[in-house]
Amino acid sequence: xxxxxxxxxxxxxxxxxxxxxxxxxxxxxxxxxxxxxxxxxxxxxxxxxxxxxxxxxxxxxxxxxxxxxxxxxxxxxxxxxxxxxxxxxxxxxxxxxxxxxxxxxxxxxxxxxxxxxxxxxxxxxxxxxxxxxxxxxxxxxxxxxxxxxxxxxxxxxxxxxxxxxxxxxxxxxxxxxxxxxxxxxxxxxxxxxxxxxxxxxxxxxxxxxxxxxxxxxxxxxxxxxxxxxxxxxxxxxxxxxxxxxxxxxxxxxxxxxxxxxxxxxxxxxxxxxxxxxxxxxxxxxxxxxxxxxxxxxxxxxxxxxxxxxxxxxxxxxxxxxxxxxxxxxxxxxxxxxxxxxxxxxxxxxxxxxxxxxxxxxxxxxxxxxxxxxxxxxxxxxxxxxxxxxxxxxxxxxxxxxxxxxxxxxxxxxxxxxxxxxxxxxxxxxxxxxxxxxxxxxxxxxxxxxxxxxxxxxxxxxxxxxxxxxxxxxxxxxxxxxxxxxxxxxxxxxxxxxxxxxxxxxxxxxxxxxxxxxxxxxxxxxxxxxxxxxxxxxxxxxxxxxxxxxxxxxx
Numbered sequence: 001x002x003x004x005x006x007x008x009x010x011x012x013x014x015x016x017x018x019x020x021x022x023x024x025x026x027x028x029x030x031x032x033x034x035x036x037x038x039x040x041x042x043x044x045x046x047x048x049x050x051x052x053x054x055x056x057x058x059x060x061x062x063x064x065x066x067x068x069x070x071x072x073x074x075x076x077x078x079x080x081x082x083x084x085x086x087x088x089x090x091x092x093x094x095x096x097x098x099x100x101x102x103x104x105x106x107x108x109x110x111x112x113x114x115x116x117x118x119x120x121x122x123x124x125x126x127x128x129x130x131x132x133x134x135x136x137x138x139x140x141x142x143x144x145x146x147x148x149x150x151x152x153x154x155x156x157x158x159x160x161x162x163x164x165x166x167x168x169x170x171x172x173x174x175x176x177x178x179x180x181x182x183x184x185x186x187x188x189x190x191x192x193x194x195x196x197x198x199x200x201x202x203x204x205x206x207x208x209x210x211x212x213x214x215x216x217x218x219x220x221x222x223x224x225x226x227x228x229x230x231x232x233x234x235x236x237x238x239x240x241x242x243x244x245x246x247x248x249x250x251x252x253x254x255x256x257x258x259x260x261x262x263x264x265x266x267x268x269x270x271x272x273x274x275x276x277x278x279x280x281x282x283x284x285x286x287x288x289x290x291x292x293x294x295x296x297x298x299x300x301x302x303x304x305x306x307x308x309x310x311x312x313x314x315x316x317x318x319x320x321x322x323x324x325x326x327x328x329x330x331x332x333x334x335x336x337x338x339x340x341x342x343x344x345x346x347x348x349x350x351x352x353x354x355x356x357x358x359x360x361x362x363x364x365x366x367x368x369x370x371x372x373x374x375x376x377x378x379x380x381x382x383x384x385x386x387x388x389x390x391x392x393x394x395x396x397x398x399x400x401x402x403x404x405x406x407x408x409x410x411x412x413x414x415x416x417x418x419x420x421x422x423x424x425x426x427x428x429x430x431x432x433x434x435x436x437x438x439x440x441x442x443x444x445x446x447x448x449x450x451x452x453x454x455x456x457x458x459x460x461x462x463x464x465x466x467x468x469x470x471x472x473x474x475x476x477x478x479x480x481x482x483x484x485x486x487x488x489x490x491x492x493x494x495x496x497x498x499x500x501x502x503x504x505x506x507x508x509x510x511x512x513x514x515x516x517x518x519x520x521x522x523x524x525x526x527x528x529x530x531x532x533x534x535x536x537x538x539x540x541x542x543x544x545x546x547x548x549x550x551x552x553x554x
Contacts, residue, residue: 001079001099002106002475006047007031009080013073014051017066021059029055036093038472045084045092046100046472052089063089100471101459101527107474107534108454115481115541121160126327127153130245131168134238135179135197137382138245140368143389144414145333147405148365150250151490151546152331158545159485164327166254168318171234179237180230183209187217187229200382209233244389248398249547256321258314266317267309271302273320279351289316294347295356316348319360323352331361331488333410339364363488365410372418396421399548403430406546407494424554429498433539434551436501440536441552443513447529450514454533456526466507467531473500477538481545490546497542504535 001009008031018026036047052067059066067089074091075083079099084092107114129149132142153163170176182196186206192198209232210217217225245251261267271287274280279290285305289312292299301310322330334341342364346356354360370377370387380388392401400421407429408414426432447453462471477496484492513528515521540550 001095002103003036003047003479004031006093006095007034007036009077010034010036010049010051010070010074013070013077014055017069017073018055018059021061025058026055038476039092044086045082045094046468047093047095048086049091049093050089052085052091056089067091096460097463097468098460100468100475101462101531103471103475104459104462104527104530104534105457107537108530111537112541112544114537115477115545116158116160117478117482118160119482120156120485123156123161123329124327125156125161125163125329125331126166126322126325127156127163127331127333128166128168129333130250131170132241133170133175133179134234134241135175136199136237137201137380137388137390138241139386139388140370140392141335141365143248143392143401144365144368144405144410145335146245146248146250146389147402147547148410148490149333151402151406151493152485152488154545154547155481155485155490155493159482161329161485164254165252166256167252169238169255169257171238171257171259176230176234177226180226180233183229183233184222184226199380205233205236208236212236248389248393249402256318258318261314261317261321262309266321267302267313270313270316270320274302274316274351277351277353289348289351291344291347291351294350296344296347300344300347312344312348315345319345319348320352323354323359328359329361330359331363333363333365336364336366361488363410366413368405368414368416370416370418377418392416399434400428400430403433403494403546403548406490407498409489409491429494430548431554433494433497433501433543434549435554436504437536437539437543437550438552438554439508440504440532440539443508443532444529444536447513447525447532450521452514452521452525452529454526454529456523457530458523458527461524461527462531464507464511466503466510467528470500470503470507470531470535473503474534474538477542481542493542493545497539500535500539500542504539507531507535 011029011031011034015026034049034051036049039045039048052070053063056063056066064085067085071083071085071091074080074093079095081094081096086092127149129145130138130142132138138146149165153165156163178193178196181193182202183206185191185193185196186203187210192202206229209229212232213228217228220228271280274289279294281288281290286301287303289300289302300312302313302316304310319330342362345360345362349356349360370392377387380386380391382388382390395418396404404416404421405414420427421430424431480492480496484490511528513525513532515525543550
């Protein structure tokens, strides 16, 4: 019996009891409203519900007395071994072994679909992440968003959302000009401009631009030469970024060019729309958004007095463009240095008549630091000033890099110990989880060689305490994934997988799938093979949601 089935059973006993007390009081109540929790102390049962506490007031009931009535009725449900009432009205439920153990077959039969559901169905999501300027390799901040963003896209998709992964290609503005000047300076053998970009990659790109240009660069005017380096240099750098991300397991559905907003009339369209909605005013020759009325700390200039668009105008146009493309959830992942942008962005969302935090959601990621031998790693061989995605992957590999970046909440600072990630020991979290998966396959191979197969399934035999704990964790996977999708926190899946791996290793140490010596193969061995394979499936499904491989041998 899984939590969903138990919630349905719980509702079926609550409804008639509630009708007796106050007819119609819980007409809108559904099974999904009845939250089941795993007790911290497994001696208290398999599941716990606070339904009596939540409903008692509207039913005019004493919570503990109402809980006792629910417990008596629920205890008669097939698959329920016992029901107790604790404290002011908590209902603790223990399943019988067969009902709990049946989950193993459910998981194996479901395969890759176990953990998926439709909790996010109907949401059309635009997920924008990384969006690094094409002025250099992706640094660690962008690398963190690459891992977290791609994982979040996978998780949301698994829960029924229609997700478009989008990269906002910053090919407009002062940073691109600085990049072009840096390339020109490198080509001409001059020092890097004071506000320019350094690093070996600048010399590499400059040389490639010179090789790619069909003509005499030195014959061009300074302005035309810079334009050549800008156009070709941006294209070369962006191609490199795409290749780096692809090798990291991250590909985007849409690459949106910032410059298009300024050449297509999108900015003017956004201004006109906001003017229609009454949120625009003109002052001192400039066009302003009346954003203080919408939660911002000051009004924002959209079009400056010289007629040029302010930086914020691109945000307005881009958001409106996304909404007009049909996205009802626009999720943007930004670095810690953009924390001050949140209020104005939410004011912008409200100005268009949308709901901040719903139609527009902004996730802020904190800094990442690499540590080796207890000391911070600060410099890249190629980029010169920062450590890049390529640097991290070169040291620890894609799987370890992705897992390390996604296993902690993105809104907290993260120190990555490179020495730990290079170890093939249980201290290395990705190795620990991947090894558990590989071990399930090793058990399967040894079982096949010993004549143990899945021709029999007797879940009532899964009575060892480590089997109960393992089944309890497996049962949690769909809810963990659904919650990770709801709160936009992929790290919850990683932490779950580590807990599951630990429970599996303990079960492996205590329960044999293969008989000892010449002992015959019995039903318990075949049933345990189902549990082994179910665990492997869940580990595999969880790792896939994080974009991490599930090796069969290690």
